[in-house]
Structures are given as structure tokens and as C-alpha cells.
Amino acid sequence: MLRQVLHEIESANAPITLQTLGRRLAIEPSALQGMIDFWVRKGRLRDDDAVDNCATSGGCGTSCGGATGCAFVVETPRSYSLRPLKKVQLLPNKA
Amino acid sequence: MSNPIAPPFQLDYGDDIEREINGLCAQMERFPAITARYPARWLAINLLERDEMLQQQLMKMEGGSALLTVVTLANGRLQAAIGDDAEIAIADHRYEWIHELVEETVERPHMGTLTLSDKIDRVVTNRWAGIPIFMALMWVVFKLTADVSAPYLDWIGGVLSGPITNWTVSLLTIVGLGGTWVESLFVDGIIAGVGGVLVFVPVLAFLYLALAALENSGYMARAAFVMDSAMSKIGLHGKSFLPLMIGFGCSVPAIYATRTLENEKDRILTGLLVPFMSCGARLPVYVLFAAIFFPKRGGLVIFGLYLLGILTAVVIGLILRKTPYFAGEANAFVMELPPYRMPTVKGLWLHTWVRIRSFLESAWTIILVSSIVIWLFASIPAGDTGSFADVPMEDSAFAAASGLIAPAFEPLGFGSWEASSALISGFIAKEVVVSTMAQVYDVEGDEEAAEPATTFIEDVGFIFTSFVEATIDTIRAIPLIFGIDLGAEDPDPAQSDLMFAVHKSFDETSGGYGALAGLAFMVFVLIYTPCMVAVAAEKQELGTKWMWFSVIGQLLLAWLFAFVVFQGGKLLIG
Numbered sequence: 001m002l003r004q005v006l007h008e009i010e011s012a013n014a015p016i017t018l019q020t021l022g023r024r025l026a027i028e029p030s031a032l033q034g035m036i037d038f039w040v041r042k043g044r045l046r047d048d049d050a051v052d053n054c055a056t057s058g059g060c061g062t063s064c065g066g067a068t069g070c071a072f073v074v075e076t077p078r079s080y081s082l083r084p085l086k087k088v089q090l091l092p093n094k095a
Numbered sequence: 096m097s098n099p100i101a102p103p104f105q106l107d108y109g110d111d112i113e114r115e116i117n118g119l120c121a122q123m124e125r126f127p128a129i130t131a132r133y134p135a136r137w138l139a140i141n142l143l144e145r146d147e148m149l150q151q152q153l154m155k156m157e158g159g160s161a162l163l164t165v166v167t168l169a170n171g172r173l174q175a176a177i178g179d180d181a182e183i184a185i186a187d188h189r190y191e192w193i194h195e196l197v198e199e200t201v202e203r204p205h206m207g208t209l210t211l212s213d214k215i216d217r218v219v220t221n222r223w224a225g226i227p228i229f230m231a232l233m234w235v236v237f238k239l240t241a242d243v244s245a246p247y248l249d250w251i252g253g254v255l256s257g258p259i260t261n262w263t264v265s266l267l268t269i270v271g272l273g274g275t276w277v278e279s280l281f282v283d284g285i286i287a288g289v290g291g292v293l294v295f296v297p298v299l300a301f302l303y304l305a306l307a308a309l310e311n312s313g314y315m316a317r318a319a320f321v322m323d324s325a326m327s328k329i330g331l332h333g334k335s336f337l338p339l340m341i342g343f344g345c346s347v348p349a350i351y352a353t354r355t356l357e358n359e360k361d362r363i364l365t366g367l368l369v370p371f372m373s374c375g376a377r378l379p380v381y382v383l384f385a386a387i388f389f390p391k392r393g394g395l396v397i398f399g400l401y402l403l404g405i406l407t408a409v410v411i412g413l414i415l416r417k418t419p420y421f422a423g424e425a426n427a428f429v430m431e432l433p434p435y436r437m438p439t440v441k442g443l444w445l446h447t448w449v450r451i452r453s454f455l456e457s458a459w460t461i462i463l464v465s466s467i468v469i470w471l472f473a474s475i476p477a478g479d480t481g482s483f484a485d486v487p488m489e490d491s492a493f494a495a496a497s498g499l500i501a502p503a504f505e506p507l508g509f510g511s512w513e514a515s516s517a518l519i520s521g522f523i524a525k526e527v528v529v530s531t532m533a534q535v536y537d538v539e540g541d542e543e544a545a546e547p548a549t550t551f552i553e554d555v556g557f558i559f560t561s562f563v564e565a566t567i568d569t570i571r572a573i574p575l576i577f578g579i580d581l582g583a584e585d586p587d588p589a590q591s592d593l594m595f596a597v598h599k600s601f602d603e604t605s606g607g608y609g610a611l612a613g614l615a616f617m618v619f620v621l622i623y624t625p626c627m628v629a630v631a632a633e634k635q636e637l638g639t640k641w642m643w644f645s646v647i648g649q650l651l652l653a654w655l656f657a658f659v660v661f662q663g664g665k666l667l668i669g
Contacts, residue, residue: 001190002183009429015323017220018431019213027194036429038186048428081428 001027005035006044009082036080045080105136108188111176115169116140122165126158142166143173144182212435216317225321230402232314236305237401238394239573240298240378245386246568247297250561252591255290258554276484280470283534288466291533291593292526293455295379300451302378307446311438315340320430335365339408342372343401346629350636364412364421366637367645370625371408373401376525380620383529387594388601388613396614400621407622407652465520465527469493469534488535507619507654508605508612508661518619524626536596608665615661623653 008021022032039045107113119139123130129138133149141149143166153159173181219228260282267278309315322336335356342349349369356362373381381400385393415421472493476486488494489512497516504510504518513535521528549557598609605612624630624646634642 001194002187015320015428015430017216017320018429019216021429028197031190031193035190042180042183045429079428079430 001025002035002038005032006039009045015079040080044083046083048079048081106188106192108140108185109177111173112143112181112184112188115143115173115181119143119162119165119169122162126156126162128157129153129159129162132156140185143170144185145170212432215435216432219314219317220321220324222324225317226325229318229321232309232318233401234394234398236302236309237398239305240302240382240394240397242394243569243572244297244301246565246572248294248382249591250565251294251296252290253561254558255286255293257549258558259290260286261549261554262551276474279474279484280467283473284466284470285463287533288469288527288530289462291530292379292462295382295526295529296451296454298378298382299375299454300447302375303447303450304443307443308438311436311442311446313433313435316430316432320432323428323430335361335368335412338365338369339372342369342374345374345376346370346372346625347632350629350632353636360421363637363641364415366633367415367641368408368412370629370645370649371404371411371622373404373621374525374625376626377620379526379529380521381617383532383594383597384613384617387598388610396617400617403618404621407656461524462526462530465523466530466534469516469520469531472496473534493535503654505604506662507615507657508608509601509616511600511604513600514604514616518623521620522624522627524628525620528620532597533593536593536600605661608661608668611661611664611668614664615657618660619653619657621653622649622656624649 004025005021005027008024009016018029018032018036021027022029025032027035036045040047108116116136116139119142120135123135123138138149142153142163150163153163170181173179173184177184219225263281263286264273264278267273267275267281272278306315309318319336319340322340326336335353338349338352338356340349341352346369349372350366353362353366353369356365378397381397382393385396389396473488473491474484474486475492476482477490477492477495480486480490493516494512497519498512500519501510501512501515504515509515513532516535517528517531520531597613601612601616602609630642630646633645637645
């Protein structure tokens with residue numbers, strides 16, 4: 001099941017929504033979110049944590065509305081990117 | 096009669112994992128201190144999952160280190176046997192078991208039925224319809240911004256050049272400063288400069304209102320998804336479009352937003368493309384010039400400029416992607432779409448007000464300071480003509496300095512010192528382009544003398560009556576976007592003094608091709624170097640080398656594009 005989720009994302013080759021992923025795998029969104037979080041912890045997915053804080057912290061003196069006012073920053077959707085495969089980490093050697 | 100106790104539940108993790116679990120349980124019998132504290136099977140499973148807290152606890156217990164060594168070996172064997180990390184395999188078994196249990200026991204009568212959100216998404220995120228729908232909505236946004244806000248733009252302009260200027264002059268006269276350089280500072284510097292930008296508050300308000308409606312409804316997330324899909328299909332990183340979309344508001348947070356891209360080359364490439372997304376600060380320039388040279392097609396021209404910026408970014412991105420440095424593959428990613436919801440009036444107002452407030456705050460900082468600085472240089476005589484604060488604009492130090500680079504713009508049709516001074520000041524902030532033009536064209540003197548004096552009451556009355564008229568005209572202009580005419584004010588009203596002066600100047604410098612020169616100017620403003628704060632952001636995020644690449648590259652590209660527009664247009668028109 002976990003592997004299926006990752007496989008679907010890898011084979012999509014394009015952005016895919018959580019809703020579509022859930023429908024394809026017949027998985028409830030809440031369960032799917034748990035699996036996504038698992039892969040984020042394992043490092044196969046990255047939680048992009050879409051910018052919700054303007055780095056200029058309140059405006060740069062132009063038409064920008066700053067962190068809470070930027071036209072496109074405030075509602076950018078949450079997304080998770082696929083990361084390249086890493087070597088499996090085994091238990092660290094006992095000191 | 097016996098009452099058997101149901102055996103404890105035990106999930107089967109498969110032969111390989113169960114073998115290692117049983118092995119670990121057998122090993123644990125050598126360490127009674129450990130088995131006295133933790134259930135053996137539970138401990139074995141958690142150790143195979145590399146539970147860090149448990150590992151730390153065991154290190155403090157007798158036999159803990161030895162047990163951990165055994166676990167390490169077990170994990171190694173599992174990795175070799177199942178080709179996977181034990182934690183993943185164990186979690187996978189759990190999820191599989193839960194899924195099967197749910198399938199057997201839970202009845203979902205509506206499973207498979209699409210919700211209203213899903214049905215809408217099938218259309219707006221459709222691979223063929225998604226982009227045209229996005230473009231159509233953006234077109235409506237820009238029409239709303241350019242056409243519907245026009246009456247309020249005129250209202251603010253009238254209030255600033257009328258009552259506000261009158262009251263300022265009257266107050267200064269009362270304190271004995273009338274007719275002095277102080278009056279010139281306030282009227283020709285601050286009111287002309289800051290006021291020249293404040294008139295565009297309605298434009299930005301309508302833009303932010305429209306975008307807030309799209310955001311609050313949940314559509315913007317779909318737009319980001321659609322464009323991400325499109326980007327990935329043409330070889331650009333799909334995640335790049337989020338920072339690019341932010342660039343439509345302001346380049347600075349957009350450049351910082353490239354941090355969401357893990358790959359450094361994707362980050363640099365996206366950061367280089369962000370400035371081509373026409374930021375909100377450029378909008379006053381477009382609105383002014385569209386009103387001057389394309390009064391009936393303002394919305395279309397502005398939309399076309401935004402489109403040109405996007406296309407330029409796409410082409411530049413594709414070209415750079417072909418270079419060895421930036422070559423690479425796009426990564427797949429998953430995006431969570433928020434549910435659709437009906438925007439609330441309060442939500443729309445809050446979103447719009449926060450952004451307008453920030454713009455107004457900037458008017459009291461950068462724009463005010465730059466207006467004063469420009470007024471100062473414009474008040475210093477360059478030669479023997481005039482004295483401080485009493486020198487014709489064209490004989491000032493500011494004109495002399497700007498005139499040095501004006502020849503570079505002659506092939507583009509706007510080789511005047513006024514136009515070049517506006518472009519120079521645009522490096523501080525793009526809003527300053529318009530405020531500089533309002534100052535350098537210096538059109539208020541003669542008009543003020545011609546108008547009869549008004550009383551305070553008459554001025555207040557003018558403010559309110561003209562506001563009501565502007566509101567009525569705005570309401571009438573809304574359905575006009577869709578071709579429904581409710582008797583809205585003629586979209587081609589008499590031009591203001593500034594508009595007339597700009598029109599005249601561009602006609603002169605272009606040899607009669609004023610509209611072409613105006614279009615070339617807008618294209619130049621679209622493409623050339625962003626403001627100094629954005630350049631500073633590029634330096635911080637992309638590095639000095641790429642910052643210079645962007646600054647010089649955009650200047651050259653802007654000149655080239657404007658040249659093609661003006662000279663190419665002249666050839667076509669004949």
C-alpha cells in the first residue's frame with residue numbers, strides 16, 4: 001500500500017493532486033495523508049511547505065503586501081516533491 | 096463452563112520479518128532486565144523500526160548495547176532479503192492490513208461518486224481546457240482592473256490637483272511661505288510625485304479584489320496546478336510556476352519563494368525568470384500609457400503585456416534548459432487542492448485592504464523620498480538659466496543627467512530626457528516611473544492660473560459629488576466588460592494634462608509614431624531590470640554572478656524587444 005502510493009507519484013511524471021491519487025488507489029484522504037507524511041519522514045518526499053512567509057517580513061516598500069498581503073503567497077497550495085532515492089540508513093554503530 | 100480469553104491480536108508481517116522478530120525475542124531472553132520492562136515482541140518490532148527513543152533507553156540498560164548490535168545485524172539481513180528498509184516494510188504491512196479491514200467492514204455508499212469540487216476540478220484542471228480557462232479568467236481580471244477602475248482614477252486625480260493642491264497653497268500662503276521654494280516642494284515635488292502614484296490606488300484595489308476573489312474561492316490553487324502541469328510538459332520544472340505566480344504581485348517574495356525548489360539549478364533558473372512576470376508596480380505605467388495611446392483597448396493591451404512577459408519567460412526558460420548548466424529533468428510532485436468555497440465580503444475586503452495599505456505605506460516611504468530627491472535635482476539649475484526652485488525643468492540638473500542616456504532610446508522612439516529619467520527612477524521602484532513623469536512633464540502651472548479660485552466648502556462638495564459620479568460610472572462600466580452597455584461614461588474621455596504632455600512628447604520623439612513608441616516604452620518597462628530591492632534579492636538568493644547576468648541580460652533584452660516593436664511596427668505601418 002505504501003509502496004503503491006510512491007509508485008503512483010513516480011509514474012505520474014507530472015503534478016498530481018492528492019484527490020486524484022486517493023481516487024486511483026481507493027484510499028481515504030486521511031489515510032493517504034498519513035502515508036504521505038510517512039514518506040516525508042523517510043525522505044522520499046519533501047514537504048515543500050509552500051512559502052507562507054514573505055522573506056522580506058512585511059513588505060519591501062513597493063506594491064507587495066508583505067507576508068500576509070502578497071497576492072499569490074497566501075493561498076499557495078501545499079505540495080510534496082519526489083526526492084531522489086537515498087541509501088537506506090542502518091542503525092548507527094554502537095559507540 | 097470455560098470462558099476463553101481471546102488471544103492477543105498479532106499482525107503477521109510476513110515470513111522474513113517474522114523470522115527476525117522471533118530471533119530478536121529469543122535473544123532478549125538473555126537480558127531479563129529488558130524483558131521485565133518491555134514486551135518482547137513489541138520491543139523487537141520497534142527496534143527494527145529504529146525507534147530512537149527506545150534505542151536511547153536501551154543504551155542505559157544492562158545488555159542494551161548488545162541487543163542493539165543484534166538488531167543492527169537483523170536489519171542488515173532484512174535489507175538483503177526483502178530489498179527494503181524494515182521500517183517501510185512493517186508500516187506497509189500495517190497499512191495493507193488496515194486497508195483490507197476497512198474494505199471488508201466499512202460500507203461507503205458514495206464511494207466513487209464525484210463531489211461538486213471534483214466535478215469542477217475535472218474541467219478547470221483538464222489538460223486541454225485548464226490553461227484557456229486560466230487565461231480567460233486573467234483576461235477578465237485585467238479588463239476589470241483597467242476599465243472599471245478608470246472613473247475612480249480620474250476622481251483621485253481631480254481631488255489631488257484640485258482641492259488638495261488648493262488647500263496646500265492656501266495653508267502655505269497663510270504661514271508666509273506662498274510662492275517660495277517650499278510651495279514648489281509641496282506642489283511640484285510631493286503632491287505631483289506621490290499623487291501621481293496615488294491615483295492608481297483604485298487600479299490596484301480592483302486588481303487585488305479580483306485576485307482575492309479567485310484566491311478565496313480556491314481557484315488559484317487549481318491555476319497553480321494547471322500551470323505546473325504545463326510547465327513540466329515543456330521541460331521546465333513544474334514547481335517553478337508557484338514562485339512565478341508570486342511574481343505577478345511582486346518580484347521580491349517571488350525570488351525568495353524559489354527556496355521551495357530543492358535543486359539549485361532549478362532555483363537559479365526560476366529566479367532568473369521571475370522578473371519577467373510583470374509585477375503589480377508596473378501596472379500604473381501600463382494603465383497610464385494604455386489610456387494615452389490605446390484608450391479603447393486598454394485592457395487588451397495590458398493583458399497582452401502580461402502574456403508577453405509569460406511567453407518571454409517560457410522561451411528564455413526553454414533556451415536556458417537546453418544549455419549544459421541547466422539541463423535536467425522535472426520532478427514529479429503531489430499537490431493538495433483546498434476545497435472550493437464562496438468568498439465572503441469580509442474576507443475579500445480584508446485581503447484587499449492589507450495589500451492596499453502596504454501600497455499606501457510605501458507611498459510615504461520610497462515614493463515620497465524619491466519624489467523629493469527628484470524635485471531637488473529638478474530644482475538645481477544645470478546652467479545659467481534660473482535659480483534654485485525657479486528653473487525650467489528642461490534646464491535643471493535632473494534633465495541634464497537624464498539627457499546623457501536619452502540618445503540610447505532614440506531608436507526605440509522615446510529618446511527624450513523625460514522618458515529616460517522615468518526609466519532611471521524606475522530602478523528605485525517601478526511605481527516611481529509614473530510619479531517621475533508627473534513631475535518632469537510639469538504641466539500644472541498654466542492650468543492652475545486659468546481655473547477660478549474655489550472656497551473650502553466648494554472643494555469639499557466637489558470631492559463628494561465627483562466621488563458619487565465616479566461610483567455610478569464604475570457600476571456602469573462593469574457589464575461593459577462583457578459588452579453590455581448601460582450608458583457608461585465614454586471610455587475615451589478627454590486626456591489629463593499629463594497624458595496630453597506624454598502624448599505630445601512621444602509623438603515628437605518618434606516622428607509621429609507616438610502610439611508605437613508608447614507601446615515600445617511599455618514593453619521596455621515590462622522586460623527591463625526590476626527594482627533595486629528585487630536585484631538585492633537576486634544577489635542574496637542566486638549569487639552575484641547570476642544577479643549581474645539578470646540585470647544586464649534584461650536591459651539588453653528590453654532594448655531589443657522595444658526596438659523590434661518600434662522599428663518593426665514602423666515597417667508594418669509604413
